[in-house]
Amino acid sequence: MITKVKHGIAGAFILISLLLSIYVNQNWLWFTAFVGANLLQSSLTNWCLMDIILKKFGLRDSAKTCC
Numbered sequence: 001m002i003t004k005v006k007h008g009i010a011g012a013f014i015l016i017s018l019l020l021s022i023y024v025n026q027n028w029l030w031f032t033a034f035v036g037a038n039l040l041q042s043s044l045t046n047w048c049l050m051d052i053i054l055k056k057f058g059l060r061d062s063a064k065t066c067c
Contacts, residue, residue, distance in 0.1 A: 002061045006050050
């Protein structure tokens with residue numbers, strides 16, 4: 001569950017920041033780069049701040065829970 005939500009949030013952040021860069025200011029592309037860098041970092045280290053935030057909201061990883 002966390003993985004699907006995390007990918008959805010990252011995708012939404014990227015699309016929203018791209019739209020903001022087109023219609024508001026090109027500096028929003030820095031936010032897109034930040035999200036991409038965090039995705040790369042989490043793939044290398046297996047640590048993601050969004051996991052901690054989502055767990056505090058009560059979401060759990062369905063692959064780790066049993067019955």
